[in-house]
Amino acid sequence: xxxxxxxxxxxxxxxxxxxxxxxxxxxxxxxxxxxxxxxxxxxxxxxxxxxxxxxxxxxxxxxxxxxxxxxxxxxxxxxxxxxxxxxxxxxxxxxxxxxxxxxxxxxxxxxxxxxxxxxxxxxxxxxxxxxxxxxxxxxxxxxxxxxxxxxxxxxxxxxxxxxxxxxxxxxxxxxxxxxxxxxxxxxxxxxxxxxxxxxxxxxxxxxxxxxxxxxxxxxxxxxxxxxxxxxxxxxxxxxxxxxxx
Amino acid sequence: xxxxxxxxxxxxxxxxxxxxxxxxxxxxxxxxxxxxxxxxxxxxxxxxxxxxxxxxxxxxxxxxxxxxxxxxxxxxxxxxxxxxxxxxxxxxxxxxxxxxxxxxxxxxxxxxxxxxxxxxxxxxxxxxxxxxxxxxxxxxxxxxxxxxxxxxxxxxxxxxxxxxxxxxxxxxxxxxxxxxxxxxxxxxxxxxxxxxxxxxxxxxxxxxxxxxxxxxxxxxxxxxxxxxxxxxxxxxxxxxxxxxx
Amino acid sequence: xxxxxxxxxxxxxxxxxxxxxxxxxxxxxxxxxxxxxxxxxxxxxxxxxxxxxxxxxxxxxxxxxxxxxxxxxxxxxxxxxxxxxxxxxxxxxxxxxxxxxxxxxxxxxxxxxxxxxxxxxxxxxxxxxxxxxxxxxxxxxxxxxxxxxxxxxxxxxxxxxxxxxxxxxxxxxxxxxxxxxxxxxxxxxxxxxxxxxxxxxxxxxxxxxxxxxxxxxxxxxxxxxxxxxxxxxxxxxxxxxxxxx
Amino acid sequence: xxxxxxxxxxxxxxxxxxxxxxxxxxxxxxxxxxxxxxxxxxxxxxxxxxxxxxxxxxxxxxxxxxxxxxxxxxxxxxxxxxxxxxxxxxxxxxxxxxxxxxxxxxxxxxxxxxxxxxxxxxxxxxxxxxxxxxxxxxxxxxxxxxxxxxxxxxxxxxxxxxxxxxxxxxxxxxxxxxxxxxxxxxxxxxxxxxxxxxxxxxxxxxxxxxxxxxxxxxxxxxxxxxxxxxxxxxxxxxxxxxxxx
Numbered sequence: 001x002x003x004x005x006x007x008x009x010x011x012x013x014x015x016x017x018x019x020x021x022x023x024x025x026x027x028x029x030x031x032x033x034x035x036x037x038x039x040x041x042x043x044x045x046x047x048x049x050x051x052x053x054x055x056x057x058x059x060x061x062x063x064x065x066x067x068x069x070x071x072x073x074x075x076x077x078x079x080x081x082x083x084x085x086x087x088x089x090x091x092x093x094x095x096x097x098x099x100x101x102x103x104x105x106x107x108x109x110x111x112x113x114x115x116x117x118x119x120x121x122x123x124x125x126x127x128x129x130x131x132x133x134x135x136x137x138x139x140x141x142x143x144x145x146x147x148x149x150x151x152x153x154x155x156x157x158x159x160x161x162x163x164x165x166x167x168x169x170x171x172x173x174x175x176x177x178x179x180x181x182x183x184x185x186x187x188x189x190x191x192x193x194x195x196x197x198x199x200x201x202x203x204x205x206x207x208x209x210x211x212x213x214x215x216x217x218x219x220x221x222x223x224x225x226x227x228x229x230x231x232x233x234x235x236x237x238x239x240x241x242x243x244x245x
Numbered sequence: 246x247x248x249x250x251x252x253x254x255x256x257x258x259x260x261x262x263x264x265x266x267x268x269x270x271x272x273x274x275x276x277x278x279x280x281x282x283x284x285x286x287x288x289x290x291x292x293x294x295x296x297x298x299x300x301x302x303x304x305x306x307x308x309x310x311x312x313x314x315x316x317x318x319x320x321x322x323x324x325x326x327x328x329x330x331x332x333x334x335x336x337x338x339x340x341x342x343x344x345x346x347x348x349x350x351x352x353x354x355x356x357x358x359x360x361x362x363x364x365x366x367x368x369x370x371x372x373x374x375x376x377x378x379x380x381x382x383x384x385x386x387x388x389x390x391x392x393x394x395x396x397x398x399x400x401x402x403x404x405x406x407x408x409x410x411x412x413x414x415x416x417x418x419x420x421x422x423x424x425x426x427x428x429x430x431x432x433x434x435x436x437x438x439x440x441x442x443x444x445x446x447x448x449x450x451x452x453x454x455x456x457x458x459x460x461x462x463x464x465x466x467x468x469x470x471x472x473x474x475x476x477x478x479x480x481x482x483x484x485x486x487x488x489x490x
Numbered sequence: 491x492x493x494x495x496x497x498x499x500x501x502x503x504x505x506x507x508x509x510x511x512x513x514x515x516x517x518x519x520x521x522x523x524x525x526x527x528x529x530x531x532x533x534x535x536x537x538x539x540x541x542x543x544x545x546x547x548x549x550x551x552x553x554x555x556x557x558x559x560x561x562x563x564x565x566x567x568x569x570x571x572x573x574x575x576x577x578x579x580x581x582x583x584x585x586x587x588x589x590x591x592x593x594x595x596x597x598x599x600x601x602x603x604x605x606x607x608x609x610x611x612x613x614x615x616x617x618x619x620x621x622x623x624x625x626x627x628x629x630x631x632x633x634x635x636x637x638x639x640x641x642x643x644x645x646x647x648x649x650x651x652x653x654x655x656x657x658x659x660x661x662x663x664x665x666x667x668x669x670x671x672x673x674x675x676x677x678x679x680x681x682x683x684x685x686x687x688x689x690x691x692x693x694x695x696x697x698x699x700x701x702x703x704x705x706x707x708x709x710x711x712x713x714x715x716x717x718x719x720x721x722x723x724x725x726x727x728x729x730x731x732x733x734x735x
Numbered sequence: 736x737x738x739x740x741x742x743x744x745x746x747x748x749x750x751x752x753x754x755x756x757x758x759x760x761x762x763x764x765x766x767x768x769x770x771x772x773x774x775x776x777x778x779x780x781x782x783x784x785x786x787x788x789x790x791x792x793x794x795x796x797x798x799x800x801x802x803x804x805x806x807x808x809x810x811x812x813x814x815x816x817x818x819x820x821x822x823x824x825x826x827x828x829x830x831x832x833x834x835x836x837x838x839x840x841x842x843x844x845x846x847x848x849x850x851x852x853x854x855x856x857x858x859x860x861x862x863x864x865x866x867x868x869x870x871x872x873x874x875x876x877x878x879x880x881x882x883x884x885x886x887x888x889x890x891x892x893x894x895x896x897x898x899x900x901x902x903x904x905x906x907x908x909x910x911x912x913x914x915x916x917x918x919x920x921x922x923x924x925x926x927x928x929x930x931x932x933x934x935x936x937x938x939x940x941x942x943x944x945x946x947x948x949x950x951x952x953x954x955x956x957x958x959x960x961x962x963x964x965x966x967x968x969x970x971x972x973x974x975x976x977x978x979x980x
Contacts, residue, residue, distance in 0.1 A: 093361065093362055093406070095872070112360060113360045114360050115357060115358040115359050115360035115408075115433060116338065116433055116434060117338055117434070119475070119477040119478075120477055121476065121477055121478065121479075121480045122478070122479055122480070123479060123480055123481070123482060125482065125486060127482070127486045130667060130973070132647075132648045132649075132668070132669050133648070133649065134648045134649060134650070134669075134671065135654070135922060136649055136924070136925045136962055136965060137830070137922040137923070137924065137925045137926055137927050137959055138922070139959070139960075141962070142959075142960045142962065143960065143962070144962075144963065145963045145966075146649075146963070146965075146966045155482075157480065157622075158622045158623070158624045158661065159475055159476075159477065159622075159623065159624060159626055159636075160624070161338070161434055161475075161477070163360075163408060163431060163432070163433065164411050164431075164432060164625070164657065164658070166409050166901070166902065167654065167901065167922075168654070168658065171648065171661055171669045171671075172669070173663060173664075173667060173668065173669045174663075175482075175484060175486045175974070176482030176483060176484050176486045177482060177483030177484040177620060177663060178480075178483070178622070178663065179622050179624075179661045179662070179663045179669050181624065181661075186408060186409075187408070187409060187870060187872040187873070187902075188360060188361055188408065188872070189361060189362070189406055189871070189872065190871045190872045191872060192872050224872055224874070224877075225874075225877045225878065227871055227876070227877065227878070227879075228879065228880045228881070230364070230404050230406075230871060230881075231366065231404075231880075231881045232364040232365055232366055232404065232406070233364075233366065233367070234366075234367055234368060235366045235367070235368055235402065235423075236368070237368060237370065237372070237400075237420075237421030237422060238421060238422030238423070238865070239420060239421050239422040239910070241370060241372045241420045241421045340627070375728070375912060377892075377893045377894075377913070377914050378893070378894065379893045379894060379895070379914075379916065380677060380899070381679070381680045381717055381720060381894055382585070382677040382678070382679065382680045382681055382682050382714055383677070384714070384715075386717070387714075387715045387717065388715065388717070389717075389718065390718045390721075391718070391720075391721040391894075402867075403867045403868070403869045403906065404867075404868065404869060404871055404881075405869070409870070409902065409903070411656070411657065412656065412677075412899065413899070413903065416893065416906055416914045416916075417914070418908060418909075418912060418913065418914045419908075420729075422865060422908060423867070423908065424867050424906045424907070424908045424914050426869065426906075432625060432627040432628070432657075433627070434626070434627065435626045435627050436627055437627050469627055469629075469632075470629075470632045470633065472626055472631070472632065472633070472634075473634065473635045473636070475626060475636075476635075476636045483620070484665075583851065583852055583896070602850060603850040604850050605847060605848040605849050605850035605898075605923060606828065606923055606924060607828055607924070609965070609967040609968075610967055611966065611967055611968065611969075611970045612968070612969055612970070613969060613970055613971070613972060615972065615976060617972070617976045645972075647970065649965055649966075649967065651828070651924055651965075651967070653850075653898060653921060653922070653923065654901050654921075654922060656899050665972075665974060665976045666972030666973060666974050666976045667972060667973030667974040668970075668973070676898060676899075677898070677899060678850060678851055678898065679851060679852070679896055720854070720894055720896075721856065721894075722854040722855055722856055722894065722896070723854075723856065723857070724856075724857055724858060725856045725857070725858055725892065725913075726858070727858060727860065727862070727890075727910075727911030727912060728911060728912030728913070729910060729911050729912040731860060731862045731910045731911045
């Protein structure tokens with residue numbers, strides 16, 4: 001783990017500007033709520049970036065100086081440019097961590113990294129959600145108890161169109177009758193990816209301490225030390241080999 | 246498993262037309278060698294398709310009538326159209342099996358499904374390869390002994406830029422000093438994907454019985470019964486829920 | 491898959507003899523309900539075995555002639571002898587499939603194969619259970635729809651003390667608020683293991699068609715063809731090696 | 736991760752006392768070589784324990800004060816008592832990390848945790864071994880290059896009788912023609928287990944910096960923060976449920 005983890009908290013930042021109810025909960029945007037929390041964590045250096053900044057705030061320079069990127073998007077996935085999607089994708093393979101939040105499941109970068117359609121069931125009636133920890137040995141579950149309860153949420157239900165996670169950390173129960181794999185890890189190249197379900201914009205979920213705790217843990221887990229360059233491409237043999245005639 | 250597995254053997258089919266050495270080994274193309282073998286297997290109905298056919302031979306109708314598609318490409322990955330890549334991708338998520346062979350690791354469809362760059366080491370000096378079975382419980386290893394030896398091969402070496410396989414069936418040893426995850430399975434949606442390393446065009450590898458045995462096993466494994474339609478999108482609750490005020 | 495799958499349905503067979511309510515549901519025992527169903531499946535040859543038979547009905551001869559063993563136990567796990575546990579364990583590593591049902595999670599053989607304590611939460615108030623299919627590409631989910639509903643069940647809840655499954659096929663939702671990994675696969679040696687949660691003795695769960703469908707699929711999945719003997723122990727080099735001085 | 740990781744380096748410590756060649760390489764035992772290295776790592780508090788101490792040096796008190804235990808054994812696996820095996824097993828499920836080295840693959844505790852026989856091929860002619868990193872995102876591979884070369888080793892070959900690893904970090908190539916899954920992780924309860932192949936007693940492998948680097952990384956990875964007690968056993972419903980009549 002690097003001594004200081006450089007985090008970039010990315011947010012689409014549209015709902016908060018156009019919807020009064022949402023603005024009340026997140027006056028400066030969801031990215032501000034998340035970043036404010038992470039800034040208090042020792043060893044983290046945090047910046048934010050949003051869709052409407054030039055290059056969505058994700059320039060080559062910013063990404064090169066980012067160890068872990070968190071991603072929240074919903075209504076404007078299609079406005080993220082090809083160039084930025086490919087740039088983020090390349091940085092993940094190169095070792096940057098990526099924490100994808102809630103409706104980010106339909107972001108172009110998450111679909112690009114999973115190779116699937118990321119479809120799911122959904123329903124928005126403010127029902128109760130309970131996230132059960134199913135892997136208590138996992139660092140992302142550090143400091144949690146038996147489960148996290150979220151009083152009002154948007155339901156996401158199975159089948160979730162993702163590759164089988166390398167590790168499954170949380171499974172959600174919903175009052176309406178569904179379940180959902182809600183905390184999933186994957187390695188991609190030298191980078192690590194975590195998907196975390198909670199976070200609907202109409203509820204104060206990113207003000208809930210346990211949710212912020214999980215995001216903090218996930219950022220730490222996703223921070224990979226800068227490794228050696230991968231050796232790929234055409235190579236000479238390491239042993240004496242008689243070539244075939 | 247369906248009663249009859251409908252297999253489409255796809256081949257780029259370029260090397261065999263332009264290179265005398267390769268034409269000698271595969272006079273009618275590698276697809277012909279593979280398809281001829283599969284045609285002798287009870288319960289398989291086999292057709293072939295190649296890059297230079299209209300829509301690369303992979304029309305909507307052909308794919309709808311394909312349970313498992315095998316894929317070999319090398320020199321012309323870039324000529325496969327966006328439309329066909331997306332069509333095959335959608336059919337895999339919908340339940341079609343896909344068996345990706347050798348240099349197909351760099352095909353657009355494999356990269357699309359893995360979400361990674363699929364980079365690797367490689368070397369072409371005709372060295373010896375030995376594929377060790379590491380999961381003897383797996384149906385793709387059925388009927389095999391301890392290992393498969395390939396007298397002359399193209400070397401592919403780690404790190405291989407793929408997601409961790411759901412199941413790892415073969416690991417290769419190469420005379421020149423490298424190793425390679427050479428038989429890898431993944432589920433994607435309702436479809437199954439198998440990557441199998443052997444098959445360089447300049448050696449008679451698709452005439453080798455154990456290699457054909459693995460391809461046969463993989464086709465059987467990848468054939469999924471036509472399941473129920475997935476229920477995704479907006480849904481009503483299955484339980485009585487009091488909506489949040 | 492062998493042409494004919496030889497199944498042994500094992501049952502502790504105690505509750506059915508001592509409890510009137512349970513006897514009413516399973517007059518000849520749960521093994522009889524399961525075996526009667528499997529006997530109607532083409533390509534299966536089915537026998538039963540129970541705890542109180544000599545060697546629990548699992549003699550060397552019976553196990554040698556068993557491709558897949560199903561296991562239900564609850565009140566008398568401790569009465570299964572060391573010898574039979576080790577015998578079944580060895581047969582699984584040697585290629586026999588094992589389908590562990592419901593309270594079999596605490597059986598000696600399941601703990602022996604998982605290496606864990608298999609602890610869980612439980613509650614017996616007859617609440618509703620819904621098993622969601624989370625891997626629609628898996629042969630064990632063949633022929634199922636979105637979920638299986640069980641009107642009255644015993645609740646099992648996370649954290650479930652098992653190794654991460656190789657493949658997770660079902661996740662259960664319970665009316666009382668819990669979730670549970672309810673369909674889990676593992677390979678052990680040349681054998682395959684499936685754990686399936688439904689089946690409390692006080693409800694007619696093994697009369698429910700979808701539950702029997704899953705058990706049937708699981709038996710098919712778990713049947714491995716008799717493979718080559720594993721080559722292990724001290725071996726000579728396959729290549730010319732200069733020994734170290 | 737705890738602020739200070741309390742490591743116990745366990746060694747059978749027999750070969751070093753009875754064999755002159757081995758004593759020359761490890762005059763104070765292999766545990767001393769490993770512990771001396773770990774003592775220099777900031778944030779680690781290291782002690783050793785050996786077979787011939789009372790309770791093999793693994794008293795209740797020592798284990799309670801151990802975050803990560805490393806294990807080397809070979810010639811006297813059978814002398815480790817049932818009581819100590821069960822005590823270590825319980826501590827792993829309770830959150831202690833375990834790093835199993837080389838011939839520790841046949842230790843009672845490793846077999847207990849894997850549920851398998853841990854058989855493998857082996858050969859002792861001092862051939863060359865090369866460990867390839869196959870998961871460059873994994874913290875156990877931190878700081879390594881493309882591969883680790885071990886000039887003279889004991890060969891271990893596939894099939895290795897273990898459960899599929901949760902994560903596969905290293906694959907070995909051997910001059911004699913075999914391969915081996917040589918760096919494997921599993922979660923068991925709240926604890927983490929890492930198996931690492933290098934370490935034959937007749938070669939100075941635990942003096943090799945890259946090997947010590949991996950052991951250091953593995954100890955860090957395996958150290959889990961002391962989590963909340965698991966809630967298991969009989970529980971009341973979290974939701975209002977109408978019991979079945």
